[in-house]
Amino acid sequence: LAQRNAPEILFNYLGRFSQDEGHWTPQRSQTRFRDAFAVAQDAQQALSYGLEVNIFVEERRDGACLAINWSWLEAIF
Numbered sequence: 001l002a003q004r005n006a007p008e009i010l011f012n013y014l015g016r017f018s019q020d021e022g023h024w025t026p027q028r029s030q031t032r033f034r035d036a037f038a039v040a041q042d043a044q045q046a047l048s049y050g051l052e053v054n055i056f057v058e059e060r061r062d063g064a065c066l067a068i069n070w071s072w073l074e075a076i077f
Contacts (some may be wrong), residue, residue, distance in 0.1 A: 008076075010049040014056040016064075050076045 052071040057064050 008050040010052040012052070012054045014054060016057040016059065018059040047071055047073055 004056050030066050043055055054069040054071075059065075
């Protein structure tokens with residue numbers, strides 16, 4: 001069954017991150033993303049799935065914030 005029906009959607013939960021400095025923290029990119037952590041792919045690299053959803057939770061001083069990064073093949077959607 002797996003060989004006949006390849007998945008078309010990738011759902012990737014990346015975890016929960018805080019804004020505090022510690023042994024390991026996400027890299028911030030204030031010029032491109034407002035999130036503490038974001039998924040960026042090279043535009044020249046083909047997507048492996050028709051729809052890719054990358055999700056993480058960012059712990060902020062005012063509460064937790066759910067961040068979702070969507071990527072899709074324009075030929076399909």
